[in-house]
Amino acid sequence: MEHNFWHERWKMNQIGFHRDEIHPHLQQYGSKLGIKSGGRVFVPMCGKTNDMLWLLKQGFQVLGIELSPLAVAAFFAENDLQANIRQQGEFLSYEIEGLQVLCGDFFALQLDDVGEIDAVYDRGALVALPAQMRLDYVAKMAQLLKSDVNILLIALNYPQVEMSGPPFSLPPTEIARLYQAWCEIDLLANEDVLAQEAALQKRGLTQLHEQVYRLVVK
Numbered sequence: 001m002e003h004n005f006w007h008e009r010w011k012m013n014q015i016g017f018h019r020d021e022i023h024p025h026l027q028q029y030g031s032k033l034g035i036k037s038g039g040r041v042f043v044p045m046c047g048k049t050n051d052m053l054w055l056l057k058q059g060f061q062v063l064g065i066e067l068s069p070l071a072v073a074a075f076f077a078e079n080d081l082q083a084n085i086r087q088q089g090e091f092l093s094y095e096i097e098g099l100q101v102l103c104g105d106f107f108a109l110q111l112d113d114v115g116e117i118d119a120v121y122d123r124g125a126l127v128a129l130p131a132q133m134r135l136d137y138v139a140k141m142a143q144l145l146k147s148d149v150n151i152l153l154i155a156l157n158y159p160q161v162e163m164s165g166p167p168f169s170l171p172p173t174e175i176a177r178l179y180q181a182w183c184e185i186d187l188l189a190n191e192d193v194l195a196q197e198a199a200l201q202k203r204g205l206t207q208l209h210e211q212v213y214r215l216v217v218k
């Protein structure tokens with residue numbers, strides 16, 4: 001999706017993807033990030049997710065990246081956090097102890113911007129992107145990550161004909177297309193979540209599964 005699409009969504013507060021509570025699958029499968037206290041977790045396209053605070057509470061360092069300045073400002077303001085704000089290359093960096101959010105374009109990230117990443121938590125990033133951009137997304141990830149990094153990915157799987165994204169459907173064949181060349185793929189959970197997603201039912205969905213993967217960079 002184009003930048004303007006997301007800027008508009010934040011401006012109009014059309015952020016049905018945001019949940020105030022911590023994602024249950026992060027709480028359940030967070031250990032699959034496979035890192036110890038002090039490890040650094042990358043949260044691409046983080047919005048204003050409170051999942052970053054949960055990760056911080058587990059003793060991890062957190063690095064988020066988010067396009068929308070409104071989202072980044074809201075994350076810190078709504079959590080009463082006073083961020084140290086400075087320019088870092090192309091990005092505006094918001095930082096508190098242990099947690100940094102870069103405001104800018106994920107696709108512009110270079111290794112120097114992110115530093116060492118020990119694990120990735122992807123909820124709402126890959127599913128937000130149409131097919132061609134998904135290829136660009138994994139190419140960028142592959143550039144930023146070293147071997148043995150674990151990616152905890154929360155995907156959605158539904159009949160794409162029933163609704164246009166975002167969120168887009170990512171069936172196992174699509175996960176294989178994107179990751180099998182450079183990651184080991186392990187499906188951890190496959191849960192029917194249709195009943196919990198009234199808004200997506202209204203958009204026409206009759207089937208919806210949330211699928212949790214652990215991907216390990218080869």
Ligand SMILES: C[S@@+](CC[C@H](N)C(=O)[O-])C[C@H]1O[C@@H](n2cnc3c(N)ncnc32)[C@H](O)[C@@H]1O
Binds near residue numbers: 017047048049104123
């Ligand atoms: C579906 S939302 C998910 C947000 C968050 N991960 C969550 O779980 O609530 C997708 C987010 O990606 C952000 N985004 C879209 N394109 C981006 C880009 N090129 N670089 C950085 N962030 C981007 C949007 O502004 C939006 O906040």
